[in-house]
Amino acid sequence: MQTLLSILVSVFAVGGALCVLISAVAMLRAPDALTRINALSPATGLGLPLIVTAAYLYQLYAGSFDWVHLVQYVITVFALVVVSSIGSNALARAAYLSGAKPDASTDPQDLAR
Amino acid sequence: MLHPWNTVRYGAYIIREILVGTGHTARFALAGRSSGALAIVEYQLRCATDLEITWFASSITITPGTLVVGMAPGASGSPATLFVHSMFDNDRDSVVDGLREMEDGLLRMTRGKSADLEPRTGGAA
Amino acid sequence: MIIALWIAIGLLAVSVVVGLVAIARAVDGASRAVVGDLVFFCCVGFLALIGLFTHSAVSVDAALLASLLGILATFALARILTRGRR
Numbered sequence: 001m002q003t004l005l006s007i008l009v010s011v012f013a014v015g016g017a018l019c020v021l022i023s024a025v026a027m028l029r030a031p032d033a034l035t036r037i038n039a040l041s042p043a044t045g046l047g048l049p050l051i052v053t054a055a056y057l058y059q060l061y062a063g064s065f066d067w068v069h070l071v072q073y074v075i076t077v078f079a080l081v082v083v084s085s086i087g088s089n090a091l092a093r094a095a096y097l098s099g100a101k102p103d104a105s106t107d108p109q110d111l112a113r
Numbered sequence: 114m115l116h117p118w119n120t121v122r123y124g125a126y127i128i129r130e131i132l133v134g135t136g137h138t139a140r141f142a143l144a145g146r147s148s149g150a151l152a153i154v155e156y157q158l159r160c161a162t163d164l165e166i167t168w169f170a171s172s173i174t175i176t177p178g179t180l181v182v183g184m185a186p187g188a189s190g191s192p193a194t195l196f197v198h199s200m201f202d203n204d205r206d207s208v209v210d211g212l213r214e215m216e217d218g219l220l221r222m223t224r225g226k227s228a229d230l231e232p233r234t235g236g237a238a
Numbered sequence: 239m240i241i242a243l244w245i246a247i248g249l250l251a252v253s254v255v256v257g258l259v260a261i262a263r264a265v266d267g268a269s270r271a272v273v274g275d276l277v278f279f280c281c282v283g284f285l286a287l288i289g290l291f292t293h294s295a296v297s298v299d300a301a302l303l304a305s306l307l308g309i310l311a312t313f314a315l316a317r318i319l320t321r322g323r324r
Contacts, residue, residue: 007239011242014242014245020249020276023276027273038177038200046135046177047279054246072298076302081171081175082175083308085174088174091275092180093182095319097319107152108153108154110196111153
């Protein structure tokens, strides 16, 4: 059990950090602001939840089971997914309104009015 | 209200979409702009209540590759529309198909039976 | 496991550096705002992972609060971008 938990902690921590890195490199190579905001979602949707999962599993590994920690963990993952996506929506709208033009290769561009 | 089994199915669907989209983003990070195909597509909502629209917008944005840029309220009679930025797919029909599939799952979660999935006509906004 | 945690921290550090390069190369404010968001989430990851080394339970609370309230910074940046218009 302890061995399995330590393997899971390692895999989740490294996998989560890898997702954040994917997000960062995609942002570096993205052509415009909207694509950068789009490239944030691997980090908040997969990377950070995996890291928080690793932290929670480590608490199981080091100590014992505690309902408070489980509730905290569930709230944290839910908040990361929902809150950050609402923030991205607001930021994307602000980015477009502030005049950051989408890249010229954006082909069906229904907002161009 | 929420249908338990359909909620689980929708959650599994979202997790699968996040994994697939992360794979696409990884390819974009490695291969650069050549694997990206940008588009902004207008999508007519079938979600009616504020709760459904909020869930739907969050689901779209958390899926890597699609992002809600803005929302336009429908004029009298026509449904509200969502402007979705897509990063890996610039074919209008396939983007709309993907969104429609996600919306089907969402409406099955909030409304239950798949009977009420026809696009609404007339002032239901 | 300790090695894996250090690797994860190293990967997060590399993403912060990549993010700072992206900020330096960005031409518009929106790009800087979103990369700032990424750096913020990297720091949340740092907190959660470093808390494992020190066996402190506070880091989990910190991650919870940061994930709940991180939206405030995003909204502030969004409001700044639109010069106060909604």
